[in-house]
Amino acid sequence: MAYTKEDIIRMVKEEDIEFVRLQFTDIFGQLKNVAITASQIEKAVNNQIMFDGSSIEGFVRIDESDQYLYPDLDSFVVFPWRPQHGKVARLICDVYNPDGTPFVGDPRGVLKRVLDKARKMGYDTFNVGPEAEFFLFQTDDEGKPTTKTNDEAGYFDLGPLDHGEGTRREICLALEQMGYEIEASHHEVAEGQHEIDFKYAPALECADKIMTFKLAVKTLAQKNGLHATFMPKPIFGVNGSGMHTNMSLFKDGKNIFFDEKGDKKLSDDARHFIAGLLEHVSGMTAVLNPLVNSYKRLVPGYEAPCYTAWSASNRSAL
Template identity: 55%
Template sequence: MVKLFSKEDVLKKAEEYHVKFVRLQFTDIFGVLKNVAITVEDLPRALDGLILFDSSAVDGIVTEGETDIRLIPDPDTFVIFPWRPREGAVARLICDVAKIDGTPYPGCSRGILKQTLKEMADNNLNLYAGSRAEFFMFKVNESGQPTIIPHDLAGYCDLTPLDLGENARREMVLTLEEMDIEIGSSHHELAPGQHEIVLKADGALAMADKIATMRFVVRTIAQRHGLHASFMPKPIEGVSGSGMHLHLTLFSEFTNIFFDAGVSNKLSDNAQHFMAGILEHARAITAITNPLVNSYKRLIPNDTAPRLRGWSIGNRATMLRVPGETGGEVWIDVRTPDGACNPYLALAVLAQAGYEGMRQELPLSKPLECKPGSLFKTQNIFLPLNLGEALESLHKDKMISKVLGKHVMGFIQKVKQAEWNRYQEAVHPWEVNEYLSRY
């Protein structure tokens, strides 16, 4: 539900709920949630954008060119953390980041998404998004450090006593709902220790805020239960990885313009052009939605991993899938993203690619409905096989580069290329086990 909070509303609510500390939260270029904590006495200054900080916190790395930046809180994101004391309560505000002169800071990923959505809104188009986020809960060792030992041996939709994380997951859901985040469902996933929480659709900016908040809440509640929650895409060899599907719908005023009752698959021309735009830029988009070396261990060729640059209704190996229409609603399930991505940048590049597809009226390819195994021989429909390939595609894609801007592109290329190089240079245990005794 959209809220319209003013500065005065925030100050009144902070007083009413005895707030003592406020966390000014923002996300760096690489999707890591950061915050600056202030006391409630400084809240009026914060709401006026007078809290200054160092740009390295937003850029994700320290360089010689740091500048001062302003944190500009969004009053609509004010919420009180339910697990904190009611006296001396702690609240949060999600912030945009601006330069000292008040203009948008080019490293602010939330600002990048807002700019993309504004361009669409100026043409009476509003993007809505939902999310299905998967994660593992692992045991910790005697020192409190995370292990990769799952906390249970349950499977898909199992209940207690097999699902030992049910209590923690229930508390996560209740906490998120207290923070005005609507939950569609939650359950145990396929792999031991793996869970899923579904966030109901909202405006794309609000959904990016909710995803960032959800990851923070999940990890916090897991820790309170003596567990470590991880959104790492593929933490355990031989079992399913964790994704973060994004469900996209486009509205013009109150009309879902992806829906057309007059065609057999209910996909309007707008939906088809939007999907074609995403597929046109799919390889570059993958560098944003799947930003880790480890991301590509999840995107392996099998019957369910979304490895194919295509769309389908029933084939879960495709990047895009269109679930069956229900009650006049149609949405696009983007299956590739994982929980390590920056949700603001992921939604920005998907939105712009789809919008460009509509503007250019790009034709949609035929659905890839045959068995995935028969498609894996067709190399040109693969998504990137590794982070190196994805970064190369990103470097060549002028449209996606323009969405991100030179500042963000520069940092992504620098940091992620270095990450890929480190991985390439490392000698992995598999190599030692495979080759040392034989050669």
């Protein structure tokens, strides 16, 4: 939905919204935010909210600390898990420098530049469909996470074996209230492991949805006395968590990866795209697997990619 500045100001007033979280992402993929009261919403929609960029790891130096948040007005949404009196909403923001130029280290800005480059090459849409996996762990008496699941379930099992079923359902319903189309949710292979799939979307919209998804999962798990983690391999000897990413590229409204007459119905463009992934997979691995723990997951036997190859059915290949 396309919102104007006036729409946002009006909705904040009419919906009894007391706080608005201006969210952005750091270079490590962690969601950050500056919270403002409703009285500051006009400044926010006019790109006048500043923050100290030198306090964000990898952003700027202390003498360059002033940075600005430019909200994407179409990202406005009310958090359904917050109180209905004195509601909390959010706006996803781009990070800008004081001179009005986009900050080069803003991950959302990086994606926007790449998509703009693709459009100039004639590719109008890049769709992404994620399949995000996570674990739900119990917490101890102090509220700190353990690695206990109290869950004996496996792939596609249901209650009473699946002790996270209720929390998973709450997450799905909350996401639907925020405009997601949930396609499937189920227990994954390992005890305490879950997956929720939502419908594909253009890349920038999907990236925003993934960040919101992670926030919703962690928040609602905590509300139910559980700890949610997207850590790649929290438990040795069982399957780790990943995020399968389904991709399609469109030109003039046509999916250029599809060819009815091609082998496995793949076009030459699709094969060239796969070749590009294989060519750059080493560099991609450093970005997509940034933790020591990431490499504990990339081992044979657990459906994790560990070979530089491509296959229509082998999950251990790229």
